Amino acid sequence: MTAYVPIVKSRSAAADRAFNLVTAGAAWLVLILLGATAASMAWGGRLAFEKFGLGFITSMNWDAVGGDFGALVPIYGTIVTSIIALVIAVPVSLGIALFLTDIAPRWIRGPIGIAVELLAAIPSIIYGMWGLFVFAPFMALHIDPWLSDTLGTLPVIGAVFTGPPIGIGMLTAGIVLGIMVIPFIAAVARDVFNAVPPPLKESAVALGSTRWEVLSRVTLPYARSAIIGAVFLGLGRALGETMAVTFVLGNAHDLSISLLMPSNSIAAAIANEFTEADSELYRSALIALAFLLFVVTFIVLSAAKLLLMRINRAHGRTH
Amino acid sequence: MRAMTIAAATAALFVSACGGKSSDDQAGGNAAEAGATITGAGSTFVYPVLSAWASDYANSSGTKVNYQSIGSGGGISQVKAGTVDFGASDQPLDSAELAASNLAQFPIVIGGIVPVINLTGIEPGKLRLTGPVLADIFAGKVKNWNDPAIVTINPGVKLPSAPIAVVHRSDGSGTTFNFSHYLSQVSPAWKAGPGEGKTVSWPTGVGGKGNEGVAAYVKQLPNSIGYVEYAYVLQNGMSYASLQNAAGNFVMPSAETFSNAAATADWANASDFNLVMTNARGPNAYPITASVFILLPTNAKDPSRSKAALEFFRYVLASGQDQAKKLDYVPLPPELVKQIEAYTGSKVK
Numbered sequence: 001m002t003a004y005v006p007i008v009k010s011r012s013a014a015a016d017r018a019f020n021l022v023t024a025g026a027a028w029l030v031l032i033l034l035g036a037t038a039a040s041m042a043w044g045g046r047l048a049f050e051k052f053g054l055g056f057i058t059s060m061n062w063d064a065v066g067g068d069f070g071a072l073v074p075i076y077g078t079i080v081t082s083i084i085a086l087v088i089a090v091p092v093s094l095g096i097a098l099f100l101t102d103i104a105p106r107w108i109r110g111p112i113g114i115a116v117e118l119l120a121a122i123p124s125i126i127y128g129m130w131g132l133f134v135f136a137p138f139m140a141l142h143i144d145p146w147l148s149d150t151l152g153t154l155p156v157i158g159a160v161f162t163g164p165p166i167g168i169g170m171l172t173a174g175i176v177l178g179i180m181v182i183p184f185i186a187a188v189a190r191d192v193f194n195a196v197p198p199p200l201k202e203s204a205v206a207l208g209s210t211r212w213e214v215l216s217r218v219t220l221p222y223a224r225s226a227i228i229g230a231v232f233l234g235l236g237r238a239l240g241e242t243m244a245v246t247f248v249l250g251n252a253h254d255l256s257i258s259l260l261m262p263s264n265s266i267a268a269a270i271a272n273e274f275t276e277a278d279s280e281l282y283r284s285a286l287i288a289l290a291f292l293l294f295v296v297t298f299i300v301l302s303a304a305k306l307l308l309m310r311i312n313r314a315h316g317r318t319h
Numbered sequence: 320m321r322a323m324t325i326a327a328a329t330a331a332l333f334v335s336a337c338g339g340k341s342s343d344d345q346a347g348g349n350a351a352e353a354g355a356t357i358t359g360a361g362s363t364f365v366y367p368v369l370s371a372w373a374s375d376y377a378n379s380s381g382t383k384v385n386y387q388s389i390g391s392g393g394g395i396s397q398v399k400a401g402t403v404d405f406g407a408s409d410q411p412l413d414s415a416e417l418a419a420s421n422l423a424q425f426p427i428v429i430g431g432i433v434p435v436i437n438l439t440g441i442e443p444g445k446l447r448l449t450g451p452v453l454a455d456i457f458a459g460k461v462k463n464w465n466d467p468a469i470v471t472i473n474p475g476v477k478l479p480s481a482p483i484a485v486v487h488r489s490d491g492s493g494t495t496f497n498f499s500h501y502l503s504q505v506s507p508a509w510k511a512g513p514g515e516g517k518t519v520s521w522p523t524g525v526g527g528k529g530n531e532g533v534a535a536y537v538k539q540l541p542n543s544i545g546y547v548e549y550a551y552v553l554q555n556g557m558s559y560a561s562l563q564n565a566a567g568n569f570v571m572p573s574a575e576t577f578s579n580a581a582a583t584a585d586w587a588n589a590s591d592f593n594l595v596m597t598n599a600r601g602p603n604a605y606p607i608t609a610s611v612f613i614l615l616p617t618n619a620k621d622p623s624r625s626k627a628a629l630e631f632f633r634y635v636l637a638s639g640q641d642q643a644k645k646l647d648y649v650p651l652p653p654e655l656v657k658q659i660e661a662y663t664g665s666k667v668k
Binding site (some may be wrong): 061063065136137164246247252268277 | 389391392393395484489490491492513514515516517518520525526535536539540
């Protein structure tokens, strides 16, 4: 017996070391891959960056014939559609998650939960086709004219909701993206809400809180950091989505304040134009776009982390 | 002998399995024999008819043709690099470029590009447009359907007082190249402005992905105008405008008018068939007629492979034309076929 134990110890120590190496390797591999991806995209886009410099980010031109490229329109379109997506998806997802954890009768939680997760399994091309053949005509017939006639007539914000009722544009793309993002946020949010310790909620109820007060004062604050994480996971998905957006965004290199107008996004522009990009500069400009998407995503995620740290510091919590 | 056959079969399998990567292995030596595979890449426009030809040809000769529709740009660069036996492009290369990369070039099939419209009450071909007006519409200068420029050439046609919704391609394509090439020829303002190319900087409108994307947008947007390949007009039952050609006549898109454009285009003076036949001169020629060009290496590492590819295209020119018609493409006129045969006979050895 006594001779046996140390052998086990040394073996488990070796196994531990091996395990550490493997996990550390996996973690470093991601970092290395990420660095290599960024570097190779920056290298591929060097022609465009050299030729246009900072103007590449601030120019609205995109002229393959004249060889003049600027990324402002795709960057704008990417960010605007993603913001619309979040504005729609965040409240809906939180509503779904709260309903599933705290409000719904037990028998309905399973079916709705599975339905939400299945939303994530639908290929984006299907969302795109649905958006083009079903949703865009609906927007053109009902939503767009209504928006133009009501919100469009208001001062200041009117400009955001005026335009031809074509059903294709940033608003439609944003809504489709929102639907695509919902399962990502809702699934995480549901799990987090389930993880809120029941005694906390029960105490609140014992103190006389209403259901709303329990949600807003206990559940949401407890799950705050995880929820923000889920939102930014969804945002990452929205920023990079290609196929669905290509179908309903209109793919026009126009910068418009109106959400009803067509625009372009970084991923859609690359998917549309890469196959027939026949000059070096053109291809380089598209790769430079990819690099910018990388940068935009990085900035957004860093901002999320900073926000999270701030909130946690303000509330004196660390996880 | 047996080992040879197995090696060849394996190599052929390998070639067909990994497509673009092919060439100087054992299969090369047997390429001209039955059971070999030739590979090509390029234009997506020609893909449906090319794959129909390939399957007919495999039945009659035993030679398999593996074609990847990766886009004209990709086809050109792959045939230049020698990774495929032939390339297909919607846009012809000039003689200097062909000579520099040792390529021969000839047209293989014709198609037409049609301005499709969505205007209630206007039947196919009833709306008449001239080249300059079409250019002004796509440039966003003519903004309304009841603009005097459109009304004066359409007496008796009831045009709505509605803004024109312009639809164009969002992806780079030979269709856009031919369309913008035509607009550049008939409108100096277009030539100076957006110009011609596989993607141009559109002054107005929304972009649909692919012919099917443009067709879907036009069908959904009332008062819209777009441009698609002729086959999509037929398949989707779309309405379209008739166009004024170089001879001053308004012509409808049809196999006959496309063929007429190909016959009256100035092929004889175009070296290496480097000719985009938009705005052809014939009295009954459709103005936006386009062709797909095949690119063959003239000094391939393994001449038997380019020979096998040439055999395939000889077969296509001689007996593949009915198949083309069935798929709504337009066969080449006989005079042009003769010129191509003379050309390939002298170029590809």
